[in-house]
Amino acid sequence: MRKFGKRMSLEDAFGFSPALPAEGGGGALLRISVDPDLLLDLLAHWKSCGEENLPHLSGLTVSPGETSRVFLNLLLDLGGEGPLICLEADVPRDRLLPDFSQIWPHALWWQQELSVFTGARFECAGGGGVEWRLA
Amino acid sequence: MATGLSFTPIHLAGVHGLGAFRLNVEEDGGLVSRATMDIGYGRRNIEAVSLQVPFAQALNYADRLDYLAAPAYSLALSSAFEELLSLEIPERARFIRAILLEINRISSHLHFYANLAKVTGQAPLMNHCLRERERFSDIMEMYCGSRLGFGAVCLGGVAADATDGWFFRIEKAMAAMKEFLPDLRSVLLDHPFFEERARGLAPISGKCARNWNLQGPNARASGQADADLRFTRHRDLYGEIGPGLSNEATLSEGDTLSRARIRLEEILLSSRMIEGLFRRIPSGNHRIRVGIDVVPPSGKSFVEVEGPRGRVSVLAESRGEPSPGNVKFFGPSAMVVQQLPVILAGINIEDIFLVIHSLDISFSEVDK
Numbered sequence: 095m096r097k098f099g100k101r102m103s104l105e106d107a108f109g110f111s112p113a114l115p116a117e118g119g120g121g122a123l124l125r126i127s128v129d130p131d132l133l134l135d136l137l138a139h140w141k142s143c144g145e146e147n148l149p150h151l152s153g154l155t156v157s158p159g160e161t162s163r164v165f166l167n168l169l170l171d172l173g174g175e176g177p178l179i180c181l182e183a184d185v186p187r188d189r190l191l192p193d194f195s196q197i198w199p200h201a202l203w204w205q206q207e208l209s210v211f212t213g214a215r216f217e218c219a220g221g222g223g224v225e226w227r228l229a
Numbered sequence: 230m231a232t233g234l235s236f237t238p239i240h241l242a243g244v245h246g247l248g249a250f251r252l253n254v255e256e257d258g259g260l261v262s263r264a265t266m267d268i269g270y271g272r273r274n275i276e277a278v279s280l281q282v283p284f285a286q287a288l289n290y291a292d293r294l295d296y297l298a299a300p301a302y303s304l305a306l307s308s309a310f311e312e313l314l315s316l317e318i319p320e321r322a323r324f325i326r327a328i329l330l331e332i333n334r335i336s337s338h339l340h341f342y343a344n345l346a347k348v349t350g351q352a353p354l355m356n357h358c359l360r361e362r363e364r365f366s367d368i369m370e371m372y373c374g375s376r377l378g379f380g381a382v383c384l385g386g387v388a389a390d391a392t393d394g395w396f397f398r399i400e401k402a403m404a405a406m407k408e409f410l411p412d413l414r415s416v417l418l419d420h421p422f423f424e425e426r427a428r429g430l431a432p433i434s435g436k437c438a439r440n441w442n443l444q445g446p447n448a449r450a451s452g453q454a455d456a457d458l459r460f461t462r463h464r465d466l467y468g469e470i471g472p473g474l475s476n477e478a479t480l481s482e483g484d485t486l487s488r489a490r491i492r493l494e495e496i497l498l499s500s501r502m503i504e505g506l507f508r509r510i511p512s513g514n515h516r517i518r519v520g521i522d523v524v525p526p527s528g529k530s531f532v533e534v535e536g537p538r539g540r541v542s543v544l545a546e547s548r549g550e551p552s553p554g555n556v557k558f559f560g561p562s563a564m565v566v567q568q569l570p571v572i573l574a575g576i577n578i579e580d581i582f583l584v585i586h587s588l589d590i591s592f593s594e595v596d597k
Contacts, residue, residue: 123529152533153544180531198440198442199440199441200441203567
């Protein structure tokens with residue numbers, strides 16, 4: 095299991111060297127924009143790398159206020175002292191988003207939450223043996 | 230043949246001390262064969278409401294997200310806003326914030342033991358736990374006027390400066406609490422009846438805790454020592470408090486007994502941390518004055534804080550307007566609720582609420 099002290103490189107975390115933005119948001123957050131088509135490649139990379147080399151998914155959400163598009167934010171912790179990562183993808187609202195819970199099982203909650211409250215559609219929202227519904 | 234049992238949101242066994250939720254259980258031969266949860270009975274839509282108010286006022290809503298961990302949520306959100314504003318808060322404010330977090334952690338864990346004592350039928354012990362917790366509520370009230378710590382953290386620092394009288398009260402409360410903890414051990418945690426009942430009950434493996442993102446004491450009871458942000462990402466503040474102060478509050482069994490015992494270790498650890506913070510707290514300002522009409526430049530920030538139940542994460546976004554563009558909380562209790570039906574499967578019906586209370590879920594935070 096990966097220990098906190100070791101920070102992953104961006105190449106190890108994503109399987110490629112992402113273009114870094116000229117200006118980020120807050121000082122402790124590194125924002126990386128990715129093409130939505132790249133999300134499936136990223137999932138394939140994360141599936142192939144073992145538990146040791148998997149970044150920790152700290153959060154998954156969309157930015158509100160978009161009518162025809164969903165702005166997906168994938169919040170990742172690469173460990174160590176460096177900044178947290180916000181992987182951003184701008185996708186059309188009617189597009190089916192990939193199921194991140196196949197890599198991080200706990201993402202199921204956030205996917206289900208987003209489906210209920212924002213209408214974002216994931217390939218596998220709900221199910222997976224864990225059931226909850228909004229009263 | 231399976232029988233359906235429905236613990237409604239007004240069922241006293243579950244709701245008291247946790248929040249409103251509904252638990253539907255299928256019972257077969259006295260064992261839980263299937264469990265499902267209904268949540269949302271206490272939903273306040275805090276994230277959306279935060280987008281309608283100025284940045285500084287949004288902290289008041291963050292306080293209410295989990296009423297048992299108010300300083301952790303407002304600290305996470307204020308830190309996120311301060312990052313957007315590129316504000317460097319005074320060193321003294323950082324220390325006071327850390328002290329507030331640790332006081333809140335002790336208070337929350339004492340509340341946990343009050344719940345645990347109630348659910349195991351130890352009503353007198355519950356009253357003793359609440360008595361000890363009252364001292365810490367008094368300390369919070371003395372500091373910010375609210376017994377739950379609402380409004381203690383504000384944009385740019387903390388609500389008030391810490392005084393010697395306040396430190397004295399904290400030391401007194403901690404000394405009284407340390408005298409009480411051996412009783413808590415002997416009457417509940419090390420008592421043979423409780424030990425026999427809780428040992429091996431509803432265990433969570435380290436791998437499961439990691440996969441399902443369990444946080445805080447629940448993860449540390451399953452051996453996930455590096456789940457504590459105080460010793461990893463924030464060790465610049467906590468890690469240098471004193472020699473030998475490492476993350477020793479870690480157990481490995483992951484069962485109900487471990488989850489019950491780990492919080493006692495955490496209380497002791499927190500009290501040592503507070504003593505260390507007292508020794509190192511610098512003088513200076515406790516706050517930078519930030520106006521109500523502050524407008525950060527467009528951007529995003531993401532901050533994580535170690536709350537009493539685990540990692541509290543906040544994504545905040547500014548679009549160059551007087552109100553936040555996006556506020557999103559990721560709390561630890563939701564992750565436990567997600568795994569709860571799996572944890573409950575196969576246990577005795579009478580142990581359901583012992584297991585739920587051992588996980589220290591706050592449905593206030595789950596519902597948001």
